[in-house]
Amino acid sequence: MRVADxxxxxxxxxxxxxxxxxxxxxxxxxxxDVFWKGQGPEGQExxxxxxxxxxxxxxxxxxxxxxxxxxxxHARAWWRRGVQAAYVRAAIQPPIRKWLAQVHFRVSRDIPxxxxxxxxxxxxRFRIIRPSAGESVVIAKDGFPRQGFRREVAAREGYAxxxxxxxxxxxxxxxxxxxAYFVGTPANRLPSPLASQARHDAxxxxxxxxxxxxLRNLLISEYGxxxxxxxxxxxxxxxxxxxxxxxxxxxxxxxxxxxxxxxHGDFQNGNILVTEHDLRIIDWxxxxxxxxLYDLVTLSADIRLAADGFETWRQTxxxxxxxxEQVPQLLVPIDGRGSLLGHAVVWWLEEAIFQxxxxxxxxxxxxxxxxxxxxxxxxQAHQFLEMLAG
Numbered sequence: 163m164r165v166a167d168x169x170x171x172x173x174x175x176x177x178x179x180x181x182x183x184x185x186x187x188x189x190x191x192x193x194x195d196v197f198w199k200g201q202g203p204e205g206q207e208x209x210x211x212x213x214x215x216x217x218x219x220x221x222x223x224x225x226x227x228x229x230x231x232x233x234x235x236h237a238r239a240w241w242r243r244g245v246q247a248a249y250v251r252a253a254i255q256p257p258i259r260k261w262l263a264q265v266h267f268r269v270s271r272d273i274p275x276x277x278x279x280x281x282x283x284x285x286x287r288f289r290i291i292r293p294s295a296g297e298s299v300v301i302a303k304d305g306f307p308r309q310g311f312r313r314e315v316a317a318r319e320g321y322a323x324x325x326x327x328x329x330x331x332x333x334x335x336x337x338x339x340x341x342a343y344f345v346g347t348p349a350n351r352l353p354s355p356l357a358s359q360a361r362h363d364a365x366x367x368x369x370x371x372x373x374x375x376x377l378r379n380l381l382i383s384e385y386g387x388x389x390x391x392x393x394x395x396x397x398x399x400x401x402x403x404x405x406x407x408x409x410x411x412x413x414x415x416x417x418x419x420x421x422x423x424x425x426h427g428d429f430q431n432g433n434i435l436v437t438e439h440d441l442r443i444i445d446w447x448x449x450x451x452x453x454x455l456y457d458l459v460t461l462s463a464d465i466r467l468a469a470d471g472f473e474t475w476r477q478t479x480x481x482x483x484x485x486x487e488q489v490p491q492l493l494v495p496i497d498g499r500g501s502l503l504g505h506a507v508v509w510w511l512e513e514a515i516f517q518x519x520x521x522x523x524x525x526x527x528x529x530x531x532x533x534x535x536x537x538x539x540x541x542q543a544h545q546f547l548e549m550l551a552g
Contacts, residue, residue: 310447346435383416403540421494
């Protein structure tokens with residue numbers, strides 16, 4: 163998520179001050195204070211472009227901007243591409259970079275090699291990229307839940323290491339971790355044919371390197387019951403609706419098997435970085451065990467960008483029923499209509515958990531509203547399935 167969006171969602175400046183002060187103090191061994199918008203004594207200045215999502219010092223090395231150019235130069239709409247590419251080129255070059263910066267902060271002590279670094283904003287973390295050192299450092303935001311950070315570290319130290327940038331270890335007394343710097347273009351910034359190939363290749367890598375070695379089988383009825391318990395712990399309203407879905411699935415296909423595996427959890431185009439000869443899957447903070455279907459359909463249905471998650475789920479399930487050959491090929495195969503519908507129920511229950519967990523992070527979390535929204539989506543799914551059984 164870009165800084166331009168974060169400024170309206172959270173007290174971004176205060177979070178940046180606390181997080182970077184603590185991080186730079188830890189790595190330097192001396193007190194370092196950060197002042198948002200320069201509201202403090204003179205010091206090293208970092209200016210930021212909120213649309214291109216970076217902060218840097220005035221003398222930053224131009225090599226630091228390669229990933230910024232790859233991510234933002236290619237607009238999705240053809241009619242914006244020329245203008246956007248020109249803006250990106252201008253925004254990373256001095257002196258125009260200073261004129262186009264919208265925000266800034268100061269640091270009480272000069273950060274060593276600051277001209278070789280770029281600070282990138284994010285929803286739950288900051289990232290410092292250091293191309294000359296061949297590494298990026300991911301820093302957990304102060305005041306945010308640590309579950310995502312712990313999940314990512316566990317995944318990156320485990321099977322995800324085969325498809326993610328190389329994990330270089332924990333830094334700053336557990337506040338951050340480092341990874342190898344990887345220069346790639348997000349799949350959502352590629353022309354359609356290249357993006358399709360990137361998605362296909364990423365799916366193959368994920369299945370073989372992560373899903374297959376972590377696979378285990380369970381009955382849909384057993385796994386559904388576990389998901390209902392988790393949803394009840396997150397939200398009583400959602401839990402009640404989830405139980406109705408689980409009961410329905412047990413009647414239809416309770417004895418059907420389902421494959422569970424370590425999943426990325428947010429497997430979407432923006433988290434697939436591509437070069438001419440390689441690709442990496444990044445941002446594993448939602449990684450945990452789920453159905454193997456979850457990753458594959460999160461990508462194919464593009465549900466993260468959907469305006470209406472339930473409608474995307476309903477349309478996808480309807481399409482599967484009409485065109486069974488379009489159902490994702492799983493390591494534990496879907497066998498028949500009942501099994502297909504049971505997998506669809508599991509997918510929607512897992513998505514409900516994802517949405518509830520996401521809604522509880524950040525400073526604009528509204529648990530009551532999110533609980534009701536998720537409960538409504540589960541109720542709609544139950545009504546839709548009852549109609550199908552009809």
